[in-house]
Amino acid sequence: MNRWNTADTTLLCAALFFLAAVGCKITFPDNVVAEGFLFVTEAALVGGIADWFAVTALFKKPLGFPFHTAILPHRRKDFIKASTVMVQQEFFSRRTIFKKLGDFKLMPRIVDYLARNETRQLVVKELFGVVKKFFAAQNKEKLSKTIANELRRILRDLPAQSMIADLGGHFKRNGKDREIFIDIVKAMRRVAAKPETCDRLQAILEEYAAQRTQNSGGFSILMAGLAQMLNLVNFEEAAQIMQTQLLKLLDELAADTQIHRRTLNECRLKIAELADTPEFKDLVERMQIDAANALPLEEAIELALIHLESQIATTDVDEALAKAQASKSLKLGGKSLGVLLVTIFNDEYGKLIELLRGDTKARAAFEKFIDELTKRATLYAQPLVGVVAKSALERLTEDQLNNLVYDKAEQDFIWIRLNGSIVGSVVGLAIFVLIKFAGLSV
Structure with missing residues (x-):
């Protein structure tokens, strides 16, 4: 604004030409050309000075003239308010923002960024x-108590009937009941194959024979003693035969045989009948309550939480x-x-x-979400643009504000001043020619 420019040079030239024209007029008082030259240079000088005054009056007081000058400093608040409104409603209007966002193609950029x-x-x-x-x-102790109490509540509130039915159905669907049955049979076979089992069977047979003999009278006792002396009744051999038959039976029960399937189905029916009895339901409910109260859930859960935290850390x-x-x-x-x-x-x-x-649907849904999010964010930030613009303009000094406006339209202001001298000289020449054609004196 304070720099020398083309308009200043033009105005200086107009002043010099005016002085030269005055000298020519004094030297050649009756010369028409000298008279016209003076008329034209005078008009150019007056037009240039007038436009210089007009442009300068926008920003400060030219030659100290106080009336209707320094317009921008005097109307500073109105200028800042108008600039803020213009920024909000013109430069950052909803239509402009949405159009820019639509042209920006944000979705491919986001996906490419996320894929890095x-x-x-x-x-x-x-x-x-x-x-x-x-x-x-987390407070491990407090959290473990909360989880333990919730687990106890769930365990206590589980309906016994549905729990039994679900458990039985689960075992049956997955064949787990058959596996359990086979495991039990195999465990029984291991016990039955031991020598102690044979000894126990022999003892049972001997005890049974002794009881029957005592209940039958003296003659039976005599005959039993005679049979043992003659080795007609051998309890050891009988026990071994029973053990062998028992092992054979258990082997058939463990294999996929008819007796295995029949016995398993019979067990299922008996278990189902047992599950429907009130006594069994009461037993299960008591077991639920006892388990909920007796299990050390707090300690186990707290140790588990500490262990998990250690793994993460x-x-x-x-x-x-x-x-x-x-x-x-x-x-x-x-x-x-x-x-x-x-x-x-x-x-x-x-x-x-x-x-x-x-996925086209997922992409469209995500794109819609991003579009709504960006629009909401920009609309939320729209008033802030005006606040920022207003704050920035209010912090400027008068000289800074003048320079800001002048720099944005410097070429226009220069041409306004140039046009003052140019138009003044052209109009002055035209008026001089008309005066001479009319035969009037200047």
Whole structure:
């Protein structure tokens, strides 16, 4: 604004030409050309000075003239208010913002950014950090009591009838009842195959024979003693035969035979009948209550939480992430909780990227969400643009504000002043010619 420019040069030239014209007029008082030259230069000088005054009056007081000058400093508040409204309603209007957002194609940029390996690592680390902080912030003792109380409530409130039915149905559907039956039979066979079992059978037979003999009178006792002396009744051999037959029976029960299937079905029916009895239901309910009260759930849960927190705290995220990215498939076995979480986060993040790229519906839904989010954010920020513009303008000094406006339209202001001298000289020449044609004197 204070720099020398083309308009200043033009005005200086007009003043010099005017002085030269005055000299020519004095030297050649009756010369028409000298008279016209003076008339034209005078008009150019007056026009240039007038436009210089007009442009300068916008920003300060030219030559100290106080009336209707320094317009911008005097109307500073109105100018700032108008500029703020213009920024909000013209430069950052809703229509303009939505049009720019529509042309920006934000979705492909977001997907490409999310697909970068650096972004994946950042997201996985942030998620793991959130989980780590969450575990560290928990009161283990209080949390274990809360979980234990809830587990006890669930255990106590489980309906005995439905629990028995569900458990039996689960065992039957998965063949677990057959496995349990076979395990019981095998356990019985192991016991039956022991020598002690044979001895026990022999003792039972001898005891049974003794009781029958005593109940039958003296003659029976005599005959039994005679049979033993002649080795007609051998309890040891009988016990061995019974043991052999028992083992054979147990082998058939353990194999897929008709007796195995019949016995298993019979057991199922008896268990179902037993489950419907009120006594069994009461027994199960008492077992539920006793288990809920007797189980040391608080200590077990607290130890589990401490162990899980230790696993998370000691996890090297970078190493776990590198292994997870190198692995082709998600393998959960044998991993600590921290490594498991990193693996799951990495795998699910990859699935998210594939979903956004391959699933049209998911991509459209995510794009709609991003579009609404950005529009809401920009509309929320729209008033802030005016606040920022107003705050910035209010902090400017008068000279800074003048320079800001002048610099934005400097060429226009220069041409306004140039046009003053040019138009003044042209109009002055035209008026001089008309005066001479009319035969009037200047």
